[in-house]
Amino acid sequence: MRSAEKTRLTRERIINAGIKEFGSKGYAASSINNVSDQGIAKGLIYHNFSGKDDLYMECLRVCFEEMTADLSCREECADYRKYFDMRMKLFREKREKAAMVLEALIAPPEKHYEDILRLREPYDRMNAEWIRNILSAGKLRDSVDIDSAMKYLSVMQDMFNSYCCGLRSESKSFESLISLHEEQLPKAFEYMLYGVMKGE
Numbered sequence: 621m622r623s624a625e626k627t628r629l630t631r632e633r634i635i636n637a638g639i640k641e642f643g644s645k646g647y648a649a650s651s652i653n654n655v656s657d658q659g660i661a662k663g664l665i666y667h668n669f670s671g672k673d674d675l676y677m678e679c680l681r682v683c684f685e686e687m688t689a690d691l692s693c694r695e696e697c698a699d700y701r702k703y704f705d706m707r708m709k710l711f712r713e714k715r716e717k718a719a720m721v722l723e724a725l726i727a728p729p730e731k732h733y734e735d736i737l738r739l740r741e742p743y744d745r746m747n748a749e750w751i752r753n754i755l756s757a758g759k760l761r762d763s764v765d766i767d768s769a770m771k772y773l774s775v776m777q778d779m780f781n782s783y784c785c786g787l788r789s790e791s792k793s794f795e796s797l798i799s800l801h802e803e804q805l806p807k808a809f810e811y812m813l814y815g816v817m818k819g820e
Contacts (some may be wrong), residue, residue, distance in 0.1 A: 631668050634660055638679040643716025646794040647676060647729045657706075678730065680724055681739055683717040688743045700754050701811075704806040711802055719798045726801060727785045748774075754813075763766075775810045780805070 637658040652672050656662040669675040690710050701799045711718040721743070728736045751773055755766050784801045 627668075628663065628756075634665055634668055634675065635679055635682055639683060639716050639720060642676055642679055642682075642723075643719040644795070646719075646723055649794065658711050663708045668693065673732070676729075677735060677739070680736070682719055683720040684724070684739055684743050686714070686717060687721045688746050692746050698810060701806070704809070708802060718802075719794070722801055723794070726781045726797070758813075773812055776808075780808050 634655070638661055640658065643654050645654075648717045650672070652662060652665055652675070656676070665675070669678065687710075692705060707799060723738050724740060749772065751770060752766060757771050760766065760769060781801075784797060784804075787797060787800065
């Protein structure tokens, strides 16, 4: 095996172990020692990555790229219920990767906040495109245009994520926080679109 290929496979193995660690425990509770406990020599990890933060950001990049590609608008996106069913199925199949992405969206490590904002730009664009398609396919109230509706939904989405972030400070486990977000998001999105009261 050539040296370049061996290096690529080694990095891939470390990244997969990192995703398993960060995706099951969250950034704060994870460590290089735990990644090493998955059968990878610590020296090999440090040969390829400068430390926990370097490995975390590379793992997160991989997760954002994969989840963005998997969630990019397809036929299911025309109906938000089908979209959330597709999303839930994907998140069950790729639990650790989904958990890393969700943590970065809900409660990103403060010291990496700016880097994560740049990393998540394609994901945010994909999400905005999906919301715009949903709004375009429906009928808005006479006083509402798509751009103002997009801004409103963006603010509401941020509020929902802040709500979930607050639950984390109430000693909710990392796993339960991720599950709660995914279980409640479809209903929250429905409320955002249609409100909670019948029109007169």
